[in-house]
Amino acid sequence: MTLVVVAATILLGIAAKATGSGLACEANWPQCDAGPFNLFPANLPSFYEWFHRFVAMFAGFAIIGSAVAAVRLPNVDRRVAALVVAGMLLTPVQVALGRETVTQYTMDILALHFWTAVLIFVLFTVATVLVWAPQLTSAHVTTALAFGTIVLPFHVALSPLVIGDITNYSASMQMAQYGVTLGLLGSVIVATMVGRRRFESNRLTGLLSATTVLAVFVIFLGRRAIMTFNPALDSLYVAVAALLFVTFVIGIRQVRHAPHRSSDTRQ
Incomplete structure (x- = not known):
């Protein structure tokens, strides 16, 4: 609550x-x-x-x-x-x-x-x-990554970089984008924390940690791009968002084949 x-x-x-x-x-x-x-x-x-x-x-x-x-x-x-x-x-x-x-x-x-x-x-x-x-299982990792994959394009689409060519970056648009921001942040936290608990693969857990780092950069660059309207920041924002999207997709594929931990040993 x-x-x-x-x-x-x-x-x-x-x-x-x-x-x-x-x-x-x-x-x-x-x-x-x-x-x-x-x-x-x-x-x-x-x-x-x-x-x-x-x-x-x-x-x-x-x-x-x-x-x-x-x-x-x-x-x-x-x-x-x-x-x-x-x-x-x-x-x-x-x-x-x-x-x-x-x-x-x-x-x-x-x-x-x-x-x-x-x-x-x-x-x-x-x-x-x-x-x-x-109560959180490997299925929740997949769900969190899939959710991130879905909302990330909306984060870019609702930014002034895209929506500004269609309509005004209104208050409702800003609230929607920041709602997506919180959802994106929550998804990578869930995926990373539950993934570290449920899987033995260092490669997978490292990839999940990378999603968190990249998501923070996407959020930071997206906000900076909004505040400064800098073309260089716009390009970097889109590039990092694209990299995060690819990382999400790879993570979903790896979750399907990664070995599970035999017990819930805390990290």
């Missing part, structure tokens, strides 16, 4: 930025621009920013609650506890960066705000996979 709320917060943040609502609420933080004590939005742009903050507040409570529960419950894997506690420690940093996007709104602060949110998402994704690891 916490992972879902974190993902929703990221996408709502993208919506606020894409609609130019980041400086709505009359640039007040944490207040807005209407109602008692200026706690509520006065117009639609302010609503986007206000609703993003509202969901982010619940995400913060969920993160803190998950961390406290993970530490207090004796049957929780210590690795899971460490991951969610790290997410909790990053939360006040993310809140402070959110405030700075309103009071200063520089590109560097905006980038830090985004990547900190992505890091929290990754921490909770890894923790979730660890929790479900005993």
